[in-house]
Amino acid sequence: MSAAPADCARVTEEPARAGDPVRRGAASTVGATRTGPTAEAAGGADPNRPAPVLSVRGLSVRFLLPGGRRVDAVADASFDVAPGECLALIGESGCGKSVLASALLGLLPANSRTAGHAHLDDLDLLTADEPTLARTVRGRRVGLVPQSPAAHLTPVRTIRSHIEETVARLTGVRGRAARRKAAEQASQRAEFPRDHLDRHPHELSGGLAQRAATALALIGDAPLLLADEPTTGLDRDLVDRTVDELRRHVDDGHALLMITHDLAAAERIADRVAVMYAGRIVELTDAGAFFGSPGPRHPYSRGLLEALPERSFAPVPGLPPELGSLPGGCAFAPRCDRATDTCGALPVLENTVACHHPVPAPAAGPHATRTPEDTRA
Numbered sequence: 001m002s003a004a005p006a007d008c009a010r011v012t013e014e015p016a017r018a019g020d021p022v023r024r025g026a027a028s029t030v031g032a033t034r035t036g037p038t039a040e041a042a043g044g045a046d047p048n049r050p051a052p053v054l055s056v057r058g059l060s061v062r063f064l065l066p067g068g069r070r071v072d073a074v075a076d077a078s079f080d081v082a083p084g085e086c087l088a089l090i091g092e093s094g095c096g097k098s099v100l101a102s103a104l105l106g107l108l109p110a111n112s113r114t115a116g117h118a119h120l121d122d123l124d125l126l127t128a129d130e131p132t133l134a135r136t137v138r139g140r141r142v143g144l145v146p147q148s149p150a151a152h153l154t155p156v157r158t159i160r161s162h163i164e165e166t167v168a169r170l171t172g173v174r175g176r177a178a179r180r181k182a183a184e185q186a187s188q189r190a191e192f193p194r195d196h197l198d199r200h201p202h203e204l205s206g207g208l209a210q211r212a213a214t215a216l217a218l219i220g221d222a223p224l225l226l227a228d229e230p231t232t233g234l235d236r237d238l239v240d241r242t243v244d245e246l247r248r249h250v251d252d253g254h255a256l257l258m259i260t261h262d263l264a265a266a267e268r269i270a271d272r273v274a275v276m277y278a279g280r281i282v283e284l285t286d287a288g289a290f291f292g293s294p295g296p297r298h299p300y301s302r303g304l305l306e307a308l309p310e311r312s313f314a315p316v317p318g319l320p321p322e323l324g325s326l327p328g329g330c331a332f333a334p335r336c337d338r339a340t341d342t343c344g345a346l347p348v349l350e351n352t353v354a355c356h357h358p359v360p361a362p363a364a365g366p367h368a369t370r371t372p373e374d375t376r377a
């Protein structure tokens with residue numbers, strides 16, 4: 001599913017250094033367009049929704065490559081995640097999901113430039129300095145299940161030693177026996193088998209490494225969890241159990257941003273869904289509306305869902321564009337059977353969708369959000 005783990009690993013293996021001016025100095029160099037989705041679209045204006053744990057506005061990430069080339073991996077992303085809420089971020093391989101997560105944790109490489117805001121309560125994660133991120137954010141305020149867990153584990157240490165060390169660092173548990181017990185409880189939560197705790201990372205399958213990473217990410221009880229493909233390599237039964245454990249974590253009041261290719265897992269866990277295409281969020285809506293009625297409004301989202309074996313099993317025709325040479329206007333237009341000349345202009349995320357020709361919502365229904373397109377269609 002994840003065809004680009006190397007990219008993701010590359011991002012996370014080269015953390016920005018302390019005092020690195022890249023992120024702090026670069027906030028105005030990218031994302032000249034601030035298309036400004038409504039606060040409601042981002043999930044912020046609903047008075048019934050609790051104040052968000054994470055509030056992202058206009059987040060853009062650009063990579064500068066040799067020869068003056070650049071890759072706009074994330075463009076103008078805005079969304080909120082509230083306590084007790086899971087937002088699933090979905091989209092094809094290479095659309096910018098992991099780069100977005102890395103930006104939130106200050107884990108982008110030095111050839112990146114970010115713009116926008118990502119508020120974790122009163123702290124802007126995009127401008128926070130590396131000591132703050134390292135000492136107070138990663139693990140404590142934001143947990144991470146990385147996409148390539150093996151790359152984040154130290155080869156010469158057992159899983160037990162990783163977990164006990166994290167327990168000691170992030171919790172008040174003191175004493176060897178207590179730490180050992182807490183580590184075993186943490187591994188159990190993520191369905192990591194106790195009899196594998198004394199193994200080294202290279203002795204684990206991808207699925208077991210994934211479960212070890214999930215166990216580690218839950219230990220700090222951080223109010224926000226970023227889980228990047230937490231179910232990769234797991235069989236269906238374990239996917240369901242892992243997702244249900246993450247859902248319990250959400251129901252305990254934590255916020256979860258879950259990146260996944262697995263739409264069945266997203267349907268099982270998510271309260272809201274954000275669909276990313278070529279670096280942009282093109283749809284942001286309630287999971288019930290997305291997976292049920294009226295279904296996705298963006299033609300791309302609809303195509304993603306229809307590609308599922310239990311639906312039409314027909315892939316979205318064509319391939320996503322290279323992020324280094326994006327066409328002007330709607331990046332999906334070349335693959336879209338609803339495209340017209342209008343799509344030469346960049347669509348803004350309005351209500352729930354960034355599309356000049358969204359799939360019409362039915363006339364009535366609890367989730368129907370009518371747009372001018374509905375009346376034209």
Ligand SMILES: Nc1ncnc2c1ncn2[C@@H]1O[C@H](COP(=O)(O)OP(=O)(O)OP(=O)(O)O)[C@@H](O)[C@H]1O
Nearest residue numbers: 002003004007008063073093094095096097098099
């Ligand atoms: N350090 C880098 N330098 C240049 N481009 C990069 C760098 N890291 C990532 N990219 C590019 O950014 C884009 C988004 O990558 P990202 O890993 O976020 O995709 P993704 O949506 O997580 O894909 P997948 O589902 O396969 O994990 C890709 O085109 C990738 O090649």
Ligand code: NI
Nearest residue numbers: 008097098147
């Ligand atoms: Ni990724």
